[in-house]
Amino acid sequence: MKTILITGGAGFIGSHVVRLFVTKYPDYKIVNLDKLTYAGNLENLKDIENQPNYTFEKVDIVNEDAVNALFAKYQFDGVIHLAAESHVDRSILNPLEFIMTNVLGTVNLLNAAKNNWKDNYNGKLFYHVSTDEVYGSLGETGFFTETTAYDPRSPYSASKASSDHFVRAYENTYHLPIVISNCSNNYGSYQFPEKLIPLFINNIRNNKPLPVYGKGDYTRDWLYVEDHATAIDTIFHNGKLGETYNIGGFNEWQNIDLIRLLCTIMDKKLNRNTGESEKLITYVTDRPGHDKRYAIDATKLNTELGWKPSLQFEEGLEKTVDWYLENEAWLNNVTSGEYLQYYIKQYQVG
Ligand code: NAD
Numbered sequence: 001m002k003t004i005l006i007t008g009g010a011g012f013i014g015s016h017v018v019r020l021f022v023t024k025y026p027d028y029k030i031v032n033l034d035k036l037t038y039a040g041n042l043e044n045l046k047d048i049e050n051q052p053n054y055t056f057e058k059v060d061i062v063n064e065d066a067v068n069a070l071f072a073k074y075q076f077d078g079v080i081h082l083a084a085e086s087h088v089d090r091s092i093l094n095p096l097e098f099i100m101t102n103v104l105g106t107v108n109l110l111n112a113a114k115n116n117w118k119d120n121y122n123g124k125l126f127y128h129v130s131t132d133e134v135y136g137s138l139g140e141t142g143f144f145t146e147t148t149a150y151d152p153r154s155p156y157s158a159s160k161a162s163s164d165h166f167v168r169a170y171e172n173t174y175h176l177p178i179v180i181s182n183c184s185n186n187y188g189s190y191q192f193p194e195k196l197i198p199l200f201i202n203n204i205r206n207n208k209p210l211p212v213y214g215k216g217d218y219t220r221d222w223l224y225v226e227d228h229a230t231a232i233d234t235i236f237h238n239g240k241l242g243e244t245y246n247i248g249g250f251n252e253w254q255n256i257d258l259i260r261l262l263c264t265i266m267d268k269k270l271n272r273n274t275g276e277s278e279k280l281i282t283y284v285t286d287r288p289g290h291d292k293r294y295a296i297d298a299t300k301l302n303t304e305l306g307w308k309p310s311l312q313f314e315e316g317l318e319k320t321v322d323w324y325l326e327n328e329a330w331l332n333n334v335t336s337g338e339y340l341q342y343y344i345k346q347y348q349v350g
């Protein structure tokens, strides 16, 4: 019997990790800590919320006393830390929010783990979930490896890089047992429609313009979210203490090519004429400091721990489109309220 704290479990990736651990490990007690920001939604976990090995705790990781009280209450054996402000565009609008949650919040969790475990680290693990954006931006060729120097270029990636440094500093200084993974762009069900794929699915179904930043010639490396969850499971159970693992599926797409593929799938699913959704493509002002290309080398995770992604991108994207179209109530719900204000501010349109 282990008690595991998963932070940010009501968000996109966190909800998939919580679901995987609750269903795969009935002997573990899974505690989901989440502040329920605009990105956190308990609807994401409706199917498992009544499982006997699952508990939800509404806590802000910036609140040191609340974090300490939670550690005292549950005596966690492990932490999988996903809670974060996660959207680059929002970090450009409001960097301080990102420093508070991503840096201060992470340090609060590290302190709570260190103090609660009191140097008796046997069987304990603090797993920090990070991003490939800490490595900066690539040119036409090459990959990010685990030894690529950090070069964060947005307030979001700077805050994540800072949190990674703190996690490593706690290992070096206090011997806290840690592991870190850095993953590429995720896509799949329950992703908040501020990120490229769900935003564009939502706009296509509503016949709204598709705001492509710059010329659309930026490259991202896409991984199906359920594959990220299985990678986290693998690393949590088999990763070597103190190590970093890059997670990715060797699946690079230029934004405009991905968007055209998405339009084709949506035309088919919505019974529209071929080419109809593409007419919604609108080139808009670029993201400031836009990173040109991300590409993850996941060889270490593949060869040392035997993890591999389960899906080809075309199949994953079609499954993703199906999910959003079958869950329009979820989409309608999360795109009311605060979302509309954000949308107007970010895209200068209603
Ligand atoms: P998300 O924005 O969908 O979810 C974040 C969750 O954290 C939400 O449930 C939110 O309520 C919660 N949260 C935010 N601030 C909090 C606070 N102060 N206290 C407690 N909870 C708080 O994010 P996501 O896309 O699921 O990303 C999860 C993690 O994975 C993040 O650490 C992110 O940096 C990392 N990551 C994301 C991607 C991606 O493509 N989305 C890729 C690599 C790594």
Ligand code: DAU
Pocket: 086, 087, 088, 089, 130, 131, 132, 133, 183, 184, 185, 186, 194, 195, 196, 197, 199, 211, 212, 213, 214, 216, 218, 219, 220, 255, 287, 294
């Ligand atoms: O690489 C991992 C990162 O991927 C994660 O750490 C972040 O949490 C996650 O948000 C994601 O960051 P990106 O900035 O790459 O994702 P986003 O979906 O915001 O954008 C993907 C690409 O699409 C990027 O080149 C910007 C572009 N884009 C995005 C939006 C929202 C547009 O052209 N138009 C848009 O409206």
